[in-house]
Amino acid sequence: MDFNKLSDILFPRIEKTPADYESMFPARGIPGDAKVTRLGPSPTGFIHLGNLYGAFVDERLAHQSGGVFYLRIEDTDDKRYVEGAVDTIIDSLDFFDIHFDEGAGKDGDTGDYGPYYQSSRGPLYQCFVKELVRKGLAYPCFMTEEEIGEIRTSQEAGKETPGIYGSYAQSRGLTLEQVQAALDAGKSYVMRLRSGGDPKDPAEIKVEDGIRGTLTMPENFQDVVILKANGIPTYHFAHACDDHFMRTTHVVRGEEWLSSLPIHVELFEKLGFDLPIYCHTGVLMKLDENGNKRKLSKRKDPELALDFYKEKGYHPQAVREYLLTVLNSNYEEWRTANPDLPCEDFPFTIEKMSTSGALFDLNKLNDVSKDTLVRIPADELAGFLRSWAAEYRPELSDILSDDMLLKILDLGRDGKKPRKDFICASQMFDFI
């Protein structure tokens, strides 16, 4: 098989070489210990507490080290796009005082490592798929959905690992002529990785996780899809290319990604990229009706939506403080010792992060909130209340004068033992 020829047949329009991209996106000119992190939401417009949790880690890691925190929109699934989602994401995080240094923005991209929408990075992805094909590490797969489905059912019946690998990867051995014929016939196809893993006896791989330490897993042996039939890359492939060329140093993501880590390891290796440092966080949990922990779900748990806190009128700073107590167990101790320092001064470390899913605790949030609000000057708080009321209780905002608001807020706040009545704006106004 002439892989060079195959790659030209498949990607005739790709002119750039990997080396071109390497020089287009050189290493960032930042100090050696500075961290580059990113938030990579899919543009569904739904941003939840888990996103904020992760974003907070990213933001702290980058800004604490003098690095860069950027926003990349992972819109490789065209079915999911929701209009205006990017603005929502930026605004929501902005409300909680999390700001991006570069990446997708409300008025277009900023930064030298773009474009920051995966949907605009097609040529780059294709260049690297082409390169893999040239090296015999990727191939077009013409199997139909039905064929794959049949293989799966037979695999399940035979208690084998489902998937396309080894001898099940029927398109692996296609000749150039067969590929050409299938192409001429207008058959739809995906691009698959030709995995080097051994399905019968997968080798053990070890990855150092920033939070969890050494992870041991079996190597990948699946010929995973890297380019879908529509030419758009899968998350796995886009992740490898993007985080390499955007020079991400730390990839913070939820533990649900743990099981696809072997795929990423093989992809980075085959592409010749250095692996970033992965930081797999625990997932926020909740106690269900039966007393079991379960992942917060956006349908059943209103407190998962960021808007929940906004509507309730929790001060963003309170939510930040709460998240920090969940994020780093030694934060509360630090806060007690340094009641007046901004929380940015806290030396956040990934090593101190919990590996198991933390349970969301509204009681704790309320308590943290009381303490936080007491530290915020009355006039600032009045401004917060006013803008909150304007949005959620317009009928009230006329009744209260600034003067009155200030007086109410100032009640008993002085002295060594300030009053701590207030938790959130809605509660305050209910009271009034």
Place this chain on the structure above:
RNA sequence: GGUCCCAUGGUCAAGUGGUCAAGACGCAGCCCUCUCAAGGCUGAAUCACGAGUUCGACUCUCGUUGGGACUACCA
């Protein structure tokens, strides 16, 4: 089913072979107080289970159980 992750009170957790097993939230009681919110004091409550290693295991190893994630041309 397979693979991987996780396991200290109701919750968040400290702890890395020898501790009376921190601390915080919540809960109960008492004190302070005109009332409430705070604050102070006190209390109930935890190492999932079973083997092993060891003079000694919450800590190390192996099993078991339980919970979770993944197992897509979704991220």
